[in-house]
Amino acid sequence: MPALEVKNVSKSYGGFTALNGVNLTVATGEIRALIGPNGAGKSTLIDVISGRADNWTGEVRLFDRDISRLAASRRRLIGVSRSFQRTSIFPNLTVRCQLRLAAERVGDRDGDSILEEFGLAALADRNGGAIAYGDQRRLDLALALVGRPPLLLLDEPAAGLSLEESKHLAAHLRTLAQRWNVTVLLVEHDMEVVFSIADQITVLQLGTVLAQGVADDIRRNRSVVEAYLGSMA
Amino acid sequence: MSAGRFLAWVVLASIGPAIAALTTSALAQSLIAQATFSAMFALGVGLLLRQNGMVSFGHAAFFGLPGYMLGALLPLNLLPVEVMICATVVLIGILAFIIGLVIVRAHGIAFGMLTLAVGQAVYEAATRLRGLTGGNDGLSLRLPKHLFGLSLKTLQQPAGMLTVSWLVMVAMLAIVSVFAASRFGILTEAIRDNEERARFLGYRTLLPRAAVLGLSAAVTAVGGVMFALYNAFISPDNVHWTASGSALIMAILGGSGAPWGPVAGAFVYFFLKESLDSFTTHWLSIIGAALIIITVVFPAGLAGLVPWAIALRQREAHIARA
Numbered sequence: 001m002p003a004l005e006v007k008n009v010s011k012s013y014g015g016f017t018a019l020n021g022v023n024l025t026v027a028t029g030e031i032r033a034l035i036g037p038n039g040a041g042k043s044t045l046i047d048v049i050s051g052r053a054d055n056w057t058g059e060v061r062l063f064d065r066d067i068s069r070l071a072a073s074r075r076r077l078i079g080v081s082r083s084f085q086r087t088s089i090f091p092n093l094t095v096r097c098q099l100r101l102a103a104e105r106v107g108d109r110d111g112d113s114i115l116e117e118f119g120l121a122a123l124a125d126r127n128g129g130a131i132a133y134g135d136q137r138r139l140d141l142a143l144a145l146v147g148r149p150p151l152l153l154l155d156e157p158a159a160g161l162s163l164e165e166s167k168h169l170a171a172h173l174r175t176l177a178q179r180w181n182v183t184v185l186l187v188e189h190d191m192e193v194v195f196s197i198a199d200q201i202t203v204l205q206l207g208t209v210l211a212q213g214v215a216d217d218i219r220r221n222r223s224v225v226e227a228y229l230g231s232m233a
Numbered sequence: 234m235s236a237g238r239f240l241a242w243v244v245l246a247s248i249g250p251a252i253a254a255l256t257t258s259a260l261a262q263s264l265i266a267q268a269t270f271s272a273m274f275a276l277g278v279g280l281l282l283r284q285n286g287m288v289s290f291g292h293a294a295f296f297g298l299p300g301y302m303l304g305a306l307l308p309l310n311l312l313p314v315e316v317m318i319c320a321t322v323v324l325i326g327i328l329a330f331i332i333g334l335v336i337v338r339a340h341g342i343a344f345g346m347l348t349l350a351v352g353q354a355v356y357e358a359a360t361r362l363r364g365l366t367g368g369n370d371g372l373s374l375r376l377p378k379h380l381f382g383l384s385l386k387t388l389q390q391p392a393g394m395l396t397v398s399w400l401v402m403v404a405m406l407a408i409v410s411v412f413a414a415s416r417f418g419i420l421t422e423a424i425r426d427n428e429e430r431a432r433f434l435g436y437r438t439l440l441p442r443a444a445v446l447g448l449s450a451a452v453t454a455v456g457g458v459m460f461a462l463y464n465a466f467i468s469p470d471n472v473h474w475t476a477s478g479s480a481l482i483m484a485i486l487g488g489s490g491a492p493w494g495p496v497a498g499a500f501v502y503f504f505l506k507e508s509l510d511s512f513t514t515h516w517l518s519i520i521g522a523a524l525i526i527i528t529v530v531f532p533a534g535l536a537g538l539v540p541w542a543i544a545l546r547q548r549e550a551h552i553a554r555a
Contacts, residue, residue, distance in 0.1 A: 052429075071432075071437075073434075077435045090423045093423055103414075106434075143430070144433075179424075
């Protein structure tokens with residue numbers, strides 16, 4: 001049974017069609033990357049799946065359960081978690097406090113273990129707004145992974161990170177996804193991160209799926225190279 | 234709770250009764266008693282500001298409504314007076330919660346305008362429903378001779394009311410402090426700072442925000458009850474938006490960073506007002522100037538001075554060690 005099925009999803013902003021009949025199936029435990037030029041609809045698709053977007057058509061299924069009409073908070077409780085393009089934490093709460101808040105809601109009794117997992121233990125008693133940007137990104141990811149959600153949606157997790165931090169993040173994500181059996185759908189512009197961790201890649205262009213396949217297929221796909229990758233292939 | 238903290242609460246609770254016992258001036262006692270009413274008003278406004286990050290311009294409605302409700306309900310003799318007084322506070326909390334389910338969906342200035350609309354609707358009702366409210370003449374309350382085991386005379390004498398109202402104020406401050414430190418209080422802070430993230434952690438955000446408005450209104454209503462019992466009178470001035478504005482100034486003066494901030498702000502405001510009033514009729518201009526200075530120099534208000542002083546002392550100690 002696939003972890004995630006997106007069926008014929010369309011979404012418009014005024015006269016602009018952000019998604020036009022997108023279909024996507026992601027297997028359990030898979031890491032799927034969504035790539036494409038700006039305005040391709042990648043973040044909109046993440047918003048639709050996570051419950052952030054409204055007024056869209058189509059269907060989203062999580063382990064064959066239709067979650068299309070569920071509120072974002074309800075989706076989190078049944079296992080759809082996400083991070084945001086811009087770091088989204090609680091600046092006035094301590095790192096420990098916000099992770100506990102997240103853990104309590106999903107019934108995770110071992111909320112403090114994620115502090116160690118993400119190397120945040122030394123910062124546990126500092127406010128989220130007072131730690132370095134790279135640490136905030138890790139906290140953001142840790143908040144999304146509390147309770148080991150079956151489906152994790154990541155919107156540009158490496159944005160603003162140094163090359164070294166991006167590599168470390170990619171390796172960590174890969175390990176965690178395997179260890180915790182988390183299915184990951186990530187939007188990312190850093191192709192080094194994408195090619196190093198994605199099992200499958202879906203290319204979006206102008207709200208439609210342009211291509212889909214493993215990294216080597218995508219690198220060789222002429223229309224993908226022309227539309228997006230260019231010299232990055 | 235640590236022994237030191239418990240002792241601090243005991244000392245705080247003792248200050249009011251001690252002033253009542255040691256001060257012979259009925260005027261001073263009366264002023265301090267009235268300051269405690271305002272402190273509870275500001276405590277409610279500050280709670281909303283601290284936990285929800287919301288500014289209310291209509292809290293005077295929750296301060297004045299208990300008086301009007303008691304004025305209307307007491308002559309009916311439906312229930313024991315004490316029960317009616319407590320029910321009034323609870324009802325106002327529930328009413329604010331229900332209103333909150335609609336208005337806390339708005340943020341920033343839109344929320345402020347909605348609270349202003351609610352407050353002014355109550356003011357209009359208070360001025361126009363003459364048969365029920367006495368209109369602009371106000372409404373006198375017919376209170377029984379004994380309330381909560383105390384004689385009405387005690388409650389309406391400055392020293393008696395100062396003692397009772399001070400203790401009630403400290404109890405309200407304790408309730409607000411416990412709430413702020415609770416898991417639910419921390420959740421509301423999280424929602425205040427980043428509502429979207431809270432939603433994506435699985436929390437529904439509307440109910441906690443409305444609950445804070447309900448609790449904030451109930452705390453303000455307790456101040457309103459004390460005011461009504463002391464004066465046995467309520468008028469439209471008490472529900473006017475300018476009263477809400479004054480409470481907001483008290484909360485900003487004191488700072489909403491700590492629960493006690495608005496209480497301290499209310500006392501400073503009250504005594505500044507009383508002191509300046511004897512020198513000039515333009516006392517509000519001086520308070521306005523003080524507000525501008527505090528907002529610019531100490532945006533965290535009086536409550537922000539304590540952590541600032543601690544940080545300064547630690548830095549000095551660090552420099553001395555180095």
